[in-house]
Structures are given as C-alpha cells and as structure tokens.
Amino acid sequence: MVTEEIEICEKCEEMPGDVKCSCGARYCERCFTTKHLARNPKHRRGGTTKTDKAWAWVSGAYATFTDSASRATHFEHEEATKWFGLHIQKVGTDRVTRLVETPRFSRLVEASVYHKTNSPHRQFPSITSFVGETGAGKSTLIRSLIHNAAKWDMFDNLEAPVPGAQTGMSACLPTTGEVNLYLDPDTFGTAVPHFLADCEGMLGGEPAAAQHQKDWSKHGRRYLLESKDGKQIDRNTAVMTIYPRFLYIFSDVICMPGLMAVKLLEWSLVGAHNTVNQSALPALIIVLNGPTIENEAWISDDHDAATRDFFMAVEQEINENATLREMAKKHGDKTMRELLLRNFSTVYVHYIPLNGFKSLGNSGVIMPQIERLARRIWNDAKRVQNERADTWSLFDAKQLGIAFDYAFKHLASGSDEPFDFSQCRQQMSLPATVEGHFAEFLGRCMYNSVHENFDVAAAVMGSCIVRHSLKSERSDLLHPSVVFNKEVKETCRRALDQFLSNSQPCAYVHSETGEKCVNTKTGHAKGHQAAGGYFLAEGNFMDGDFDADTSLGLIDSRVVDTLKAINENVDSNREARRQYAAALHRSRLKSFPNQSFWKESFTLQWLNLFNKGFGHIFGAQLTIRARVCYACLFGRPEYTLPCGHVICFGCLREFDQSSPDEKYPGIAVHKVCVLCASTDEKEGTWPYRIEYCPDLSGIRVLSLDGGGVRGITQLAIVQRLEQFVNLDMPSGEFFDLMVGTSASGLISLGLGVHNLSVEQCILHFKRLCQNGFRQRLLSKTRLIGWFVRLFVPSIYETEPLEESMKHIFREKQLFGHRENASRVAVTTTVDSEFRLLANYNWGDGKRYLNSNIYTWHAARCTSAAPIYFEPSWHDGAHCRDGGLRENNPVQIAVNEARTIWGSEAVFDMILSLGCGQARHPQRQPSSKNFWLTDLLTTLIKTMNGEAAWRKFEENVGQPLRDRCDRLNVHFSDNTEPELDDVGAIGWMEKLAESFSFHYQIPQGPFSPVFGPVSHNSLEVLADRLRASLYFFELRSLTQQDDVFIVKGWICCRLRPDKKSYKSLIEGTSHFQVKGPGQTVTIPSLQEGERLKLDVSFQQQASRNSEPIRIDVKFDHDYLVTISGFPMTLKASSRGYLLP
Known part of the structure; x- marks a missing residue:
C-alpha cells in the first residue's frame, strides 16, 4: 500500500505545511501569517496542498501524459468524445474529404436524461465552445473547468481532454483534432446540462491525436465535401471556415484563449456573416491564459479590470493593422470593442496566470481564477439562454438535435447561402x-x-x-x-x-446599394443584414407600412x-x-x-444542393414541410397532390372536381391543384383520384405485434386470409389503417404504403433476414459473447441491414396519401417513450415524429432493437425498437382510428396478429446500459402480446369486442424462438400455414355475422372483409309521426375496371335489409357500371338505439353485415339533424 508523504512546516516543524509560499517554502497557516509574512512582506501565498493537487490533475502531472505510449492510450480513450469534424481519406493519389457528425451529442443528452431517477426528460442543453490558436491551452482550460465542478469526482472514468504537450515537437502541433464534446459534472442530469466543445486549434497541422484516432469517422453521418474553384478543403480551411459556421450559431458562450485580435475577428465574422435571423448572440470570453505578464488588479474584486486593460492595449491595432482598419471603415466602428460587439452580445476578458511565472504563477492563484471563469461562463450562458427564450428560440435537446442536423446538412450542401435561423426554427415547430x-x-x-x-x-x-x-x-x-x-x-x-x-423581413433598404435587410423582428440581434449575410448597417427592426x-x-x-x-x-x-x-x-x-x-420555395438553394448530393443516402429529401392546409387554414395536411402540395381531408372532399357522371360516394377526383392550378406531372399523374372511407362505412384495422424474425408467422396468416378472400387484390386494400411494431412495422409499410402482395413481402422478409443480420465478430459466441458486447455498439452491423431495407423500399416518401394506400403508422421508442411515424401525419414534435422520410428509414426506426442493432437517428433523437414500449399496438391502433375518423368511429374489424407464443419467453442477451436492459426485458417477456390483448379486451364494450379478433400461433416448444433466430424462419412459416384458428361466435346484437357460422376463423374473417367492400350511402331521412323513413343505396368500394369488382359481384348471392323480410339482389350491370342498389326501410323513433342490419349472403350458410352495420338509426343520421 502506497502512503502519501506529508510535508511539515519549515518553521515550527510540527504542523503540516499546507501553505506554499511564493518563495517555494512550506508553512502551516499560523506560521505563514504571523511569522513568515511579517519578515517577508513581498512574499505571497502560493498553492495549498489541495490546489496543488488540483493543478496537477489539470496540467496532467498526475497522469503519465509525457510518456508517448501513455499519451497514445489517452488519445485512444478520448476518441469517444469526438463530435464532428473533417475527415480526409487518401485513396491512391486522390483525397476524399468528408464532414462527419458522430452521435456524441445525442448520447450525452440521453445519458443526462437517465443520469438520475429524477432527471427531467426535457432538457435544454447549453454549449460553451473553446476556439483559438494552437497551443493556447483550450484543452487545459476545459480540464480545469471539469475539475472545478463540485461533482467531478462522483463520475467513474470522467472524460476530459488530453492536455497539450509542453515540450518537444508535439508542443507545436494541435492536441485535439476536429471538435470534441465534454460534459459538465455539476449540471449533468439537470434541466440545463452544460457541454464544453473543444475545437481544433488554428494554424493547423496534423493534430497529435490524429494517428491514434482512426475509427471515429465510421460511426456517424458522413457528407462528402467537394472542393471549390479547384482548392482542396484542408484542416485549416475547416477550422477557419467550416467549424465557425456551426459553433457560432449554437454556442451560448465562446471562450477564446489568446491575444490575436485579427484571428478572433476573422473567426467571428465567418459565423456571423453566414447566419441570418439570429435571435440571440453568443457571449465572448477572451482568456489571457498564461501570458508572460502579470497584474494583481486582474485577480482583484474589480472583475472588469482585465477587460479595460485589454482593450486599451489592442486599440492601436485598429490603426496599425490593415485588415482591422478596413473592417472598422466598412462598418463605421472606431474601437475594437465596437467591432466585437457586432458579433457578440457581451465581451469579457479573463486572466489566468502562467504557472511558475513570478508571484502569481502558482496553483493558489490559478485555481481560484478558474473558479471565477466557471462562474462567468455559467452566468453568461444563463443570460444568453434567457434571451433565446424571450425570442422563442430556446431549444430543448430534441429540437437542438434537429437544428444541428439542419445545420450540418446546410454545411454539406456547399451553398454560399447563409444559414437562416428563422427557417430552421419554423421547420422544427x-x-x-x-x-x-x-x-x-x-x-x-x-x-x-x-x-x-x-x-x-x-x-x-x-x-x-x-x-x-x-x-x-x-x-x-x-x-x-x-x-x-x-x-x-x-x-x-x-x-x-x-x-x-x-x-x-425588416423594411430597411440601404440608401446606396438598394439592398434590403432580410432579418425578422425576432432575428434582428445583429442589426441589418443583406441576403448574403453581410452587414448593411446598425439599427433596430423597421416595421414598414x-x-x-x-x-x-x-x-x-x-x-x-x-x-x-x-x-x-x-x-x-x-x-x-x-x-x-x-x-x-x-x-x-x-x-x-x-x-x-405556390410553386417556389424561398431560401432553398442549399436544400436543392443537398438533395442532389445526399438525398438518396440519408433517408429523406429535405423540403420545406407543408405544415398547414393552405386551402382552408384549419385542417391538418394529409393528401399529397401530384404537384407536391398537401391538403386536408375536408378540402379533398369540398374541392372534388368529379363530373356529374363521375360522382360516387367515397371517391374524390382532382383534375388540377386547387392551390397552384398545376396539371404538370412531377410526383404522380393528374387527374388525382383517391378513395376514402364513406360516411357510414366502418373502419378496418390491422394491428401487428413486433417479434423480429417471428414476423414470418404473420405474413403466412395474412397470405392464408388473402386466399380465403379470393378476390385477387392486395391485402393492403382491405384495411383502412395498419399499425405495426418492430419487424412487423416493415410488414405494414410493405403491405400498406408500397401496396406489395403478400408473396412479395414474404420474399423480401426472408432476404432481409438473410442479408441484413451480419454479426460482429464474436458478439454472439457462447461464453465470451457477453464480454465482447461490452465493447461493440450492437450484435449486428448496421450497414448491411440498411442496404437491405433500401433495396426493398427504395426511395419512397412515407408521408402523404397517394393512390389508394392505407393509412399506416409504425411505432418507435424515443427516450423510453413510444412515438409514431405515420403516412397521414407530418409530425407534431410530440406523439408523432417527422414523417418526411423515406419508408426504409421509418423501417429502421421501428426495428432498431437495442443490443441487436444500433439506434437510428431521426428528428433530433435516437429511435429504437417500437416494441420496447408497445409491442402489441392494438390499443394504439384503436386510438389512432378515433383520432383520424372521430371518437364515434364505427369499426368493421380490429384484427390483431401476434408473432407466436410459448410457455416461456426467449433468453435475453446482456447489455451495459441499465435503462435499455429494463426495456428489453419487458419486450422479451411480453413479446407474445397476449397480456396486452387481454387488457385491451377488458377495457372495450361488448359491441366493439364483437368486432375484435386475435390470431396468434402456438409454438410446440416450451421456449419462444429468439427474435434473431434466422434458422427458425422455415419451420415457423410452415407452422403458421397449417395452424388452426377457432372462431368464437359473437353473441351480442351487434354481431357482424348471422346464422350457423363456420368454426374456421380465417374463413369467417375473409367473408367479413369481403362484406366490408359494400357500404350504405344515405340519400334521405324523413320523419312521419314517430316513424323515420330511410332511403339510400348499397354501394361498393371497388372500381368497376378491376377484376376484383367483377369477382365480388359474381360471388354475392343477395342482401337482406332488416332481416329476411326484404331481400335485394344485384341486377345485371353494364360494363364499367358502378353498383348503386336502391334501398329503403323504416324505423320507429323510439327504437333509434336498436341495431339495424344490412347483411350480405355469399356462398356460406351464414350472412355477414356490410360495412358500418349493424347500425342504429341515431348513427345513420350523421350529417342530418334529428329532432
């Protein structure tokens, strides 16, 4: 055991020598103050044992940072802190340059949310960025702030920058490469976690860390950066022209060690001139970090002393430096402070003595100055955040993640257009x-x-x-x-x-050039700016006329x-x-x-450039989202017209352009866009025809449990059901709403959005499992697999899975009704809460995520099972397997149906498909993340979905329960197959193809079937689906005394030009209206003629809550109700006013 040697007071030789004098000697407190200082008044207090230890940690003296092998180890460990940066890859004689963004920020935020049991789930991160010259001590400053935190020693393996080398060739090189991100221990897990960004030093050169950090660029989004005007983009270019464009926008505080005023201004101008509509400016703290001068006034209670002296010293540079002189002349500024305050909300200068230099260069002065710096940073950050809040631009972690994504894509586009903060803000909320x-x-x-x-x-x-x-x-x-x-x-x-x-925009117009200010009232923090980002003049927002x-x-x-x-x-x-x-x-x-x-988006040059270069890679074409139905300003946009405009359901119907001969219930035709009058073919063809749920029809819902490869059983069941229906039409057209989870989310996307046949889905599903499940080395090896998983992000590689999904789904947008696709929603898990990606909802930042993505990306989000696959980044958050919260989404599906069609929606069918069950769940792989382990445990224990189904049945009334059915195969083994057991797909498929499902006959008055019913569930369900293709259209409702006379038509959802229409008509025997007393048969129809059978019946007003049946007879002994029936008189009067 190593014991620490205690130094004794050199005067009394009895007490510990806790006080170090500037002369180097050590004394106890009493001897130092009463004896030594009395004899040596020019001496001063040096560091204490506590401050010496602190400085030793900060400077790296306690660690073996001087040894090259040890520094290499520290650099390798530091690689995990990489946030974003330039990555240059040599391919032969060519250089491939990319901007890479890692998941570092999102992982830190996620860890902050789960840091403590009471950590708030909504957090508002604050970023302080450290930029400056190579060797100015940025990394050491960050280390000192981390150590200064009261809770710094409560973290295991707390990450901190490797301090710069003090001697040798490494001292001339940047220590940190790219931009690294670190947490502040005191605020981590709070509502406002602070993060410290360490930016690569100016004046460049290959960073000392670079040769030890080779893998970081493989774990993030990579954007190819092409050279401009034949000039290669190198490290120095990135530090001076790329990194500032990001850090300036999103930092609350900029800390800049060093004295080079020109570099400081150049850096800030890059950020300021490449941003418009900025609502709050960052604070600037210039740190005189270890200069070879000292001034006791700079550590006094006069906190502004260093600031005053600094500006007095640099004012002459305005006259002596041509660059500064030109800047001042252009903007009419006279002082350096005025120049800086164009780009920053405040400017403060802070002094930290040089260790070992004269009387102030000791830990007893340095550490308190670091503490003072920390207080200044946090106070400035709080003030800037308050300014952001006042202008509605204070973003929470999720919103900030979206803004980061938007900004990185703007950088990657290569556009010279400035980043429009207002546009970014509008797209987020x-x-x-x-x-x-x-x-x-x-x-x-x-x-x-x-x-x-x-x-x-x-x-x-x-x-x-x-x-x-x-x-x-x-x-x-x-x-x-x-x-x-x-x-x-x-x-x-x-x-x-x-x-x-x-x-x-502001009404200001430059008197000489005629250029207009583009900043809005909330984005006018920098004064008047032109469209190119450069300054026009000082001044407040001008209202105009x-x-x-x-x-x-x-x-x-x-x-x-x-x-x-x-x-x-x-x-x-x-x-x-x-x-x-x-x-x-x-x-x-x-x-x-x-x-x-109507036809042109504003300030979108960079979006077009980005889509051209990267749209096929990142899962979506960037667009200005249609947030409002412009045709009515009240409805929620849902239907995407061929020209790209989006309208709501109400406008789809009200602006129906069907000719009198074309008009038919449940169908809308738009021959031109109601907004732009376009008939050009861009995303589809005109006329635009869409089928919707008729007013009195019922809703048909398909809910699919998650289960990984066990989803093959669901596909086999749907295939059997389709065979019983026997109308030669895709299964997706039988359901108005599909909700899927995990791998079953892929099935719902395939059947519902892509309108694939079941056979195609089965083929794609098997290929995906075969090609997409590529194991990382030893990650599932018996005995050591658990150990390997501690060091890899997932059992399976991400790229093969994504490539397989892209091959299946191609580049099809998720959002927007096109043709006659079903409404489809897939579940995903964000921060342990379930979320939805839906083709009928743009996203609201809450329950629904942004659905302006490709379907393959939605598939990744719903199926990213933790441990097995890495999460998918979307809409400012990590998306994981939807089954972690809602593996059986039947209740979600019913809630969604009521959200779409109203709380009084009538259901024809709610079909819930499980992914198989056995006596015991599969075994669970281990994970190093405790909160994910808990969620995964819940998923595996409840994967068969039966508990959720029983709970659902208990909470619904009898009429709805009569419309609900659950199909789930039973495995003969005691243990359920693992969700990644690709080898089990074959026998599971065969089991589902032969498994018998027994139909439980509903006994209530709202039963969808009447008569001696088959016990084969699939047969009865198929007849119910066929019957749902017929519906009743109300023509009139009149009252004679206490009797209502109801008149209308029996209609059909299918188009007469389809083979399935003819098959359905031919397979229909007759209809019964209110029992066997009134039988209606289908007359001979002309080619292309739509079904419209006249029907009338009467009902007493006193019996308006009793069920009315309209049944259809196929080729079995029982009858099945048409869509929306049995129905009460009260329900059938929707759209009419009953007394």
Whole structure:
C-alpha cells in the first residue's frame, strides 16, 4: 500500500505545511501569517496542498501524459468524445474529404436524461465552445473547468481532454483534432446540462491525436465535401471556415484563449456573416491564459479590470493593422470593442496566470481564477439562454438535435447561402393552433410580396373563416358578429403579430446599394443584414407600412363581403352554401397577383444542393414541410397532390372536381391543384383520384405485434386470409389503417404504403433476414459473447441491414396519401417513450415524429432493437425498437382510428396478429446500459402480446369486442424462438400455414355475422372483409309521426375496371335489409357500371338505439353485415339533424 508523504512546516516543524509560499517554502497557516509574512512582506501565498493537487490533475502531472505510449492510450480513450469534424481519406493519389457528425451529442443528452431517477426528460442543453490558436491551452482550460465542478469526482472514468504537450515537437502541433464534446459534472442530469466543445486549434497541422484516432469517422453521418474553384478543403480551411459556421450559431458562450485580435475577428465574422435571423448572440470570453505578464488588479474584486486593460492595449491595432482598419471603415466602428460587439452580445476578458511565472504563477492563484471563469461562463450562458427564450428560440435537446442536423446538412450542401435561423426554427415547430396556421399562410404568400398579395390574402382568410363557420352547428346564423366574433378576431390579431415578429423581413433598404435587410423582428440581434449575410448597417427592426390594425380591419371587411355574397346568391340550404363558399374561395386562391409562392420555395438553394448530393443516402429529401392546409387554414395536411402540395381531408372532399357522371360516394377526383392550378406531372399523374372511407362505412384495422424474425408467422396468416378472400387484390386494400411494431412495422409499410402482395413481402422478409443480420465478430459466441458486447455498439452491423431495407423500399416518401394506400403508422421508442411515424401525419414534435422520410428509414426506426442493432437517428433523437414500449399496438391502433375518423368511429374489424407464443419467453442477451436492459426485458417477456390483448379486451364494450379478433400461433416448444433466430424462419412459416384458428361466435346484437357460422376463423374473417367492400350511402331521412323513413343505396368500394369488382359481384348471392323480410339482389350491370342498389326501410323513433342490419349472403350458410352495420338509426343520421 502506497502512503502519501506529508510535508511539515519549515518553521515550527510540527504542523503540516499546507501553505506554499511564493518563495517555494512550506508553512502551516499560523506560521505563514504571523511569522513568515511579517519578515517577508513581498512574499505571497502560493498553492495549498489541495490546489496543488488540483493543478496537477489539470496540467496532467498526475497522469503519465509525457510518456508517448501513455499519451497514445489517452488519445485512444478520448476518441469517444469526438463530435464532428473533417475527415480526409487518401485513396491512391486522390483525397476524399468528408464532414462527419458522430452521435456524441445525442448520447450525452440521453445519458443526462437517465443520469438520475429524477432527471427531467426535457432538457435544454447549453454549449460553451473553446476556439483559438494552437497551443493556447483550450484543452487545459476545459480540464480545469471539469475539475472545478463540485461533482467531478462522483463520475467513474470522467472524460476530459488530453492536455497539450509542453515540450518537444508535439508542443507545436494541435492536441485535439476536429471538435470534441465534454460534459459538465455539476449540471449533468439537470434541466440545463452544460457541454464544453473543444475545437481544433488554428494554424493547423496534423493534430497529435490524429494517428491514434482512426475509427471515429465510421460511426456517424458522413457528407462528402467537394472542393471549390479547384482548392482542396484542408484542416485549416475547416477550422477557419467550416467549424465557425456551426459553433457560432449554437454556442451560448465562446471562450477564446489568446491575444490575436485579427484571428478572433476573422473567426467571428465567418459565423456571423453566414447566419441570418439570429435571435440571440453568443457571449465572448477572451482568456489571457498564461501570458508572460502579470497584474494583481486582474485577480482583484474589480472583475472588469482585465477587460479595460485589454482593450486599451489592442486599440492601436485598429490603426496599425490593415485588415482591422478596413473592417472598422466598412462598418463605421472606431474601437475594437465596437467591432466585437457586432458579433457578440457581451465581451469579457479573463486572466489566468502562467504557472511558475513570478508571484502569481502558482496553483493558489490559478485555481481560484478558474473558479471565477466557471462562474462567468455559467452566468453568461444563463443570460444568453434567457434571451433565446424571450425570442422563442430556446431549444430543448430534441429540437437542438434537429437544428444541428439542419445545420450540418446546410454545411454539406456547399451553398454560399447563409444559414437562416428563422427557417430552421419554423421547420422544427409545426404550428399547432389556428393562429399559427394563419401566420404560416401569411408568411408564405407575402414573402417579398406584401403590397401585391395582402388584399387577396385577407380575402382568402375571410372565406376560410366563413367556410369553417359553415361546418359548425351555428352555420344557419350567417351574421358577421357571429362568424367574425371576438374570439376569432383575437386569433387573427395574434396571427398578425406572429407574422410580423417571425416572418416579415425588416423594411430597411440601404440608401446606396438598394439592398434590403432580410432579418425578422425576432432575428434582428445583429442589426441589418443583406441576403448574403453581410452587414448593411446598425439599427433596430423597421416595421414598414404593414400595420396589424389596418390588416385586421381588412380581414373583417372580407368576411362581411363573403357573407353578403352567400346570402344574396344562395338559399338557406346548408350544403348549397358550403358549395358556393368553396367555389368563391377557390376563385380567391387563384387571384393572387404574385402566384410564384405556390410553386417556389424561398431560401432553398442549399436544400436543392443537398438533395442532389445526399438525398438518396440519408433517408429523406429535405423540403420545406407543408405544415398547414393552405386551402382552408384549419385542417391538418394529409393528401399529397401530384404537384407536391398537401391538403386536408375536408378540402379533398369540398374541392372534388368529379363530373356529374363521375360522382360516387367515397371517391374524390382532382383534375388540377386547387392551390397552384398545376396539371404538370412531377410526383404522380393528374387527374388525382383517391378513395376514402364513406360516411357510414366502418373502419378496418390491422394491428401487428413486433417479434423480429417471428414476423414470418404473420405474413403466412395474412397470405392464408388473402386466399380465403379470393378476390385477387392486395391485402393492403382491405384495411383502412395498419399499425405495426418492430419487424412487423416493415410488414405494414410493405403491405400498406408500397401496396406489395403478400408473396412479395414474404420474399423480401426472408432476404432481409438473410442479408441484413451480419454479426460482429464474436458478439454472439457462447461464453465470451457477453464480454465482447461490452465493447461493440450492437450484435449486428448496421450497414448491411440498411442496404437491405433500401433495396426493398427504395426511395419512397412515407408521408402523404397517394393512390389508394392505407393509412399506416409504425411505432418507435424515443427516450423510453413510444412515438409514431405515420403516412397521414407530418409530425407534431410530440406523439408523432417527422414523417418526411423515406419508408426504409421509418423501417429502421421501428426495428432498431437495442443490443441487436444500433439506434437510428431521426428528428433530433435516437429511435429504437417500437416494441420496447408497445409491442402489441392494438390499443394504439384503436386510438389512432378515433383520432383520424372521430371518437364515434364505427369499426368493421380490429384484427390483431401476434408473432407466436410459448410457455416461456426467449433468453435475453446482456447489455451495459441499465435503462435499455429494463426495456428489453419487458419486450422479451411480453413479446407474445397476449397480456396486452387481454387488457385491451377488458377495457372495450361488448359491441366493439364483437368486432375484435386475435390470431396468434402456438409454438410446440416450451421456449419462444429468439427474435434473431434466422434458422427458425422455415419451420415457423410452415407452422403458421397449417395452424388452426377457432372462431368464437359473437353473441351480442351487434354481431357482424348471422346464422350457423363456420368454426374456421380465417374463413369467417375473409367473408367479413369481403362484406366490408359494400357500404350504405344515405340519400334521405324523413320523419312521419314517430316513424323515420330511410332511403339510400348499397354501394361498393371497388372500381368497376378491376377484376376484383367483377369477382365480388359474381360471388354475392343477395342482401337482406332488416332481416329476411326484404331481400335485394344485384341486377345485371353494364360494363364499367358502378353498383348503386336502391334501398329503403323504416324505423320507429323510439327504437333509434336498436341495431339495424344490412347483411350480405355469399356462398356460406351464414350472412355477414356490410360495412358500418349493424347500425342504429341515431348513427345513420350523421350529417342530418334529428329532432
């Protein structure tokens, strides 16, 4: 055992010598203050034992950093802290240069969220970046701040930079390469975790760490950087022109050790001139880190002394340095401070003595100065974060991750266009309120066209408000005071204020050049900036001619005009009023003087460049997301037209352009875009035909449990079901909504979005399992596999899996209804909470993630089972297997259906498919991450989904329970197959192909079947699916005393040009309406004729809650209800007013 030697006081030789004098001698506290200083008044206190130990750790004296082999080990360990940077690969005589972003930030945030049991799940990270010259001591400063933290010794293997070499050739080289990221121990796990970014030093050269850090670039997103004008991008270029464009934007504080004012200004100008609409500027702290001068005033209670002296010393550089002189002349600045305050919110100079230099160069002075620096950093960071919060640009960890992704892609695009912080902010936070929708619309249609377009914009908003009012129960009261009431006026006022603050550019115009300021009110922190990012002039935001009160009055008058036109031209028929309002609204949409905004996105040069170079690689084409249905400003966009515009379901129906001969329930036809009037073929073909759920039809839901390779059993069951249906149509067309988890998410994407046949899905599924499961060396080896997994990110490699998924799904966008695809949602897990990726929801930053991605990327997000596969990065977060939270998504599926079709939605079928069950779950591989281990344990124990199904059944009423069915094969073995047991696919498929499912006959009055029912579940379910292709369309509902007379048609969802339509009609015997008393048969139909059978029946008003049946008879002894039935009179009156 090694004991620490205690130094004794040199005076009394009794007490420990805790105080070190500037002369080098050691004394106890009493002897030093009462005796030694009295005799030697010029001496001063040096470091104590505590501060000496601290400085020894900071400077690296306690570790063997001087030994080359030991430094190599430290550099290898430090590689895990790499955040982003330039990576140059030599291929023969060629150089391939890439910008690489690693998952470092997201992993730190994830660890912070789970650092303590009470750590908040929503955190707002703050970043302090250290930039400066090579050898200025950036790494040592970060080490000192980490050590200064009160909790620094509570972390095992706390990561900190390797300090720079003090001697030898290494002292002339940068220590750190690229940009590394470190945590602050005191704030880690809190609501505002601080992170410290260590940037590669200026003046370049190959960093000392580079030869020991070869693997970091393999574990992140890689963007190819092409040379410009034949000039290669090297390390120095990256440090001076690429890294500043990122760090300047996202840092709350910039710490810059060194004295070179020119370099400091050049660095800040790169960041400042390549960003517009910046709402808060970072604070600057210049650190005089170990200069060969000392001044006791700089460590006194006058904290501004060093700042004053610094600027007095460098002011002369303005006159002596040509670069600084030109900068000052261009902007009219007279001092260095004024130049710096253009780019930073505050400037502060801090002094840290040089260790061993004169009387201040000891740990007793250095460590307190480091503590003072830490306080200044945290205070500045807090102030800047408050400024961000005041301008709605304070991002939480998820939002910051999205912003980082946006910024890196902007850098990778190679565009000279500045990064628009306002655009970034708008793309992250979709408007969730009507005022947000209005503000978004105004920002879009009036970008650079305020005077041209505002009159029409106000008219469009007016007709939107009237159309929305016509949908309410008070629609008969078409009076301005009712339609444009106080609440609506306030909504419009807030929208106008939001538009003026976040979207309307400043009205400043440069008197000489005529250039306009592009900054908005919330992004005007740097003054007036041109579109190219450079400064035009100082000054606050200028409002211009646009006035909120005048604008509000104009909207009011347009509402009055719209109501007057309706009252003069249409009678009191509600439907006629709606149609007239829709026609009037369409004419206004076409009347904008400047229509370019419909077809052109603004400030998107870099997006186009990025998509051209990287869109096929990263799982999505970057676009400005359609956050609002511009056709009504109230609905949620869902249907993607061939021109790319997106409209809501209400507008899909109201703007239906079907000719009288074409009109048919459940079908909408758009021959031109209602917004841009486009008929060009870009993403599809015109006319755009879409089938939707008819008003009185029921919803058909397919829910698929997760289970890895066990998903083959679900495909085999669906294949058998399709064979029983026997209509030669894809299974995806039988279901209105599919929700899948994990590997079954891939099945739902294949069947629902891609409309693949089951045979195609089975083939793709087997190939994916065969080609995508490539093990890392020894990761599943018996005995040592658990040990190997401690050092690798996953059992299986990521690239083969992604390549297999890309081969299956290609480059198809997830979001947006095209053709007649089902609505599809797949689950994923983010921070231990379930989330959805859906083709019917853009994303809301909460329950739904951004669905503007390719389907293969969605497949990765839903199936990234921890330990087995690395997580997939999307929408600012790590996405893991959806089964970690909801492996049986049946309840989610029902909730989603009610969200889409309303809380009173009627279900034809809720079919839940399990992935097989046995007495015991599979064994679980070990993991080094405790919270993921808990989630994985839950997944494996509940993978058969039966417990979730029982809970679901217990919580639904009898009428719905009669429509719910569960199919799950039973494995003969006691233990369920492992989710990655590729060898078991063959026998599991055969088992599912022959397994018998017994149908339990519903006994309630709302039973979907009537008569002697087959015990074969698949046979009955197939008949129910066939019957759901028929639906009832209500034509009229009249009352005679206490009797209601109901008239309508029996219609068919299938198009007459399809073979399946003919097969269905031929296989239908007849219909029964309210029992055997009324039988309706299908007459002979002409070629291409749609089914429209006249039906009428009567029901007593007193029995409006009793079920009414319309059944169809196929080739079995029992009958099956058509879609939406059995139905009550009350339900059938939807859209009509019952007394």
